[in-house]
Amino acid sequence: MKLAIAGKGGSGKTSISGTMARALGRTGRHVLAIDGDSNPNLALTLGLSPEAMNGMPTLTREMLRRTEAGAELAQPLEQICESHSIEAPDGVTLLVMANPEHAGTG
Amino acid sequence: MRSVVEAAGTGNEEVCILDTEASPEHLSRGTARYADAMYVVVEPYYKSLETGRRMSVLGKDLGLERVALVANKIRDDHELDAVREFATANELAIAGVIPYDERLPEAERAQRAPLDFAPSSPAVEAIERFARGVVGDE
Numbered sequence: 001m002k003l004a005i006a007g008k009g010g011s012g013k014t015s016i017s018g019t020m021a022r023a024l025g026r027t028g029r030h031v032l033a034i035d036g037d038s039n040p041n042l043a044l045t046l047g048l049s050p051e052a053m054n055g056m057p058t059l060t061r062e063m064l065r066r067t068e069a070g071a072e073l074a075q076p077l078e079q080i081c082e083s084h085s086i087e088a089p090d091g092v093t094l095l096v097m098a099n100p101e102h103a104g105t106g
Numbered sequence: 107m108r109s110v111v112e113a114a115g116t117g118n119e120e121v122c123i124l125d126t127e128a129s130p131e132h133l134s135r136g137t138a139r140y141a142d143a144m145y146v147v148v149e150p151y152y153k154s155l156e157t158g159r160r161m162s163v164l165g166k167d168l169g170l171e172r173v174a175l176v177a178n179k180i181r182d183d184h185e186l187d188a189v190r191e192f193a194t195a196n197e198l199a200i201a202g203v204i205p206y207d208e209r210l211p212e213a214e215r216a217q218r219a220p221l222d223f224a225p226s227s228p229a230v231e232a233i234e235r236f237a238r239g240v241v242g243d244e
Contacts, residue, residue: 001121001241002111005176006128006165007147008157012178015210015220016147017125019230020237022221027243029120034110036126047219059110080110089219095110 009039018045025090032081033088035096043096046088057084058096111141121241128161143172143240145201150177150185155192162198174201176236181206202236204229 005020007013014037021033035042043053059080085093111124124141144165148158158175165173175198177189186203193200207229213220220230238244 002124002141002143003122003240004111004124004126004128004141004144004165004170005147006126006144006161007178008127008154011147011149011154011158012204012210013147014125015214015229016176016178016204016233016236017123019220019233020240021121021123022219023234023237024121024123024241027238027241029241031120032122034122034124036124038127042125044214044217045219047222050217089222097110 009037014041015045018042018047021046021092022088022090025088025092029091031090031092033092033094035094035098038098040096040098043086043088043094046092046094048086048088048094052086056086056096058098059084128164141170143174144168144170145174145176145240147176147178148189149179150181150188155189159192159196159198162196174199176200176202176204178204179206180204202232202239204232204236 005013005017017033021031025031033042033046040058044050081093081095085095088094111122128144128146144162146158146161146165148154162173162175175189175193177186177200180186180189180203189200205228207224207227209224209227210220210229213223216223220227220233224230235244
């Protein structure tokens with residue numbers, strides 16, 4: 001099941017996404033949490049420390065390949081998770097899309 | 107980003123949760139499957155509701171099976187009614203109601219997960235119930 005939790009910055013969506021992910025992880029499900037914000041904060045609401053996030057790689061353009069339908073992954077997701085994901089508590093795997101240093105304001 | 111989400115369904119992860127600003131720059135229109143459902147988080151004041159409405163329209167344009175609102179930071183019935191009226195006027199369902207809870211901004215200031223910082227607080231419990239409802243556990 002794939003769920004998108006959308007909202008503007010400050011709406012509380014990241015607290016909701018992170019708490020949902022942890023709660024569903026506790027049911028025994030494997031949960032993949034993807035931080036799609038330009039200003040990524042999902043790690044915090046998942047319970048990852050700032051130290052744990054230091055040096056965590058974010059997805060790069062080389063991992064995508066242009067096709068007629070748009071962009072697709074150049075590597076299998078499992079492989080991307082191996083090198084680019086981080087394990088959060090309760091069986092949640094986190095992928096972060098954006099590098100916060102390159103993010104715009106707000 | 108959509109390619110990651112699309113691939114997620116074929117991996118061994120059973121639930122994929124995408125935290126997104128859902129702006130047109132982040133999502134692109136098309137017929138490819140993006141997600142099973144989009145839950146748009148709104149607060150009970152006009153600007154938030156209007157932004158939520160636009161995001162919901164974008165979700166429906168993407169062809170998502172389910173697009174619904176989550177009313178967040180709700181302090182009283184008056185605020186819940188405001189969201190309900192807006193939802194009805196825009197033909198949107200409210201999938202969850204999360205109460206205003208000071209423990210959540212406190213958790214953020216403490217740099218901890220709400221679930222760890224205040225596990226039995228009203229908002230955390232409401233989010234857990236919402237999550238279980240979404241996956242059909244209750």
